[in-house]
Amino acid sequence: GENVEQHPSTLSVQEGDSAVIKCTYSDSASNYFPWYKQELGKRPQLIIDIRSNVGEKKDQRIAVTLNKTAKHFSLHITETQPEDSAVYFCAASLSNTGKLIFGQGTTLQVKP
Amino acid sequence: SQTIHQWPATLVQPVGSPLSLECTVEGTSNPNLYWYRQAAGRGLQLLFYSVGIGQISSEVPQNLSASRPQDRQFILSSKKLLLSDSGFYLCAWIRHTRDGYTFGSGTRLTVV
Numbered sequence: 001g002e003n004v005e006q007h008p009s010t011l012s013v014q015e016g017d018s019a020v021i022k023c024t025y026s027d028s029a030s031n032y033f034p035w036y037k038q039e040l041g042k043r044p045q046l047i048i049d050i051r052s053n054v055g056e057k058k059d060q061r062i063a064v065t066l067n068k069t070a071k072h073f074s075l076h077i078t079e080t081q082p083e084d085s086a087v088y089f090c091a092a093s094l095s096n097t098g099k100l101i102f103g104q105g106t107t108l109q110v111k112p
Numbered sequence: 113s114q115t116i117h118q119w120p121a122t123l124v125q126p127v128g129s130p131l132s133l134e135c136t137v138e139g140t141s142n143p144n145l146y147w148y149r150q151a152a153g154r155g156l157q158l159l160f161y162s163v164g165i166g167q168i169s170s171e172v173p174q175n176l177s178a179s180r181p182q183d184r185q186f187i188l189s190s191k192k193l194l195l196s197d198s199g200f201y202l203c204a205w206i207r208h209t210r211d212g213y214t215f216g217s218g219t220r221l222t223v224v
Binding site for chain 2: 032034041042043044045046049089097098099100101102103104105
């Protein structure tokens with residue numbers, strides 16, 4: 001089955017700096033890669049996603065890149081703000097089941 | 113618009129007691145439904161998923177079970193809780209297998 005590895009597990013940056021979180025997946029048939037943000041005690045919220053027919057997607061300060069050959073994808077947050085502090089999860093899925101397999105999460109701390 | 117309801121929000125149960133967590137989706141039909149568990153400070157583990165009434169797929173062998181008695185209702189149960197069942201339980205749904213999840217607000221279960 002699919003396995004998703006995510007790193008780093010924790011990331012601390014200064015406000016205004018960029019943050020990058022990386023994930024690798026094992027199943028080359030996976031074709032959908034979302035990213036979720038989870039604030040303390042709350043449900044995960046979808047922040048951006050990318051499908052296998054696209055190499056990069058951007059939404060304001062957030063961007064995601066996908067390298068299908070290497071089977072890895074990354075989340076990039078520019079001009080970080082304290083409210084970006086949260087746990088971020090990557091995930092991968094096969095469209096035939098819709099099952100999402102999540103990475104272990106990255107705790108991002110943005111220092112003011 | 114579609115909404116997902118999950119209850120209760122918090123639950124404290126003694127070891128050996130039964131469990132029933134309910135999740136319902138409104139505003140859509142024939143959704144795919146998923147149960148995840150998140151242990152403290154950990155990632156999201158897929159427990160069960162369902163693509164239709166009465167159709168349940170189990171991802172992890174354990175003392176939990178799931179049922180889908182109606183199209184938009186998904187129930188997680190246990191006959192006898194273990195200490196290791198403590199965690200944050202999240203229900204999620206998608207309309208199409210290539211969509212991102214929408215999570216319920218979660219149930220924080222503490223087994224004592």
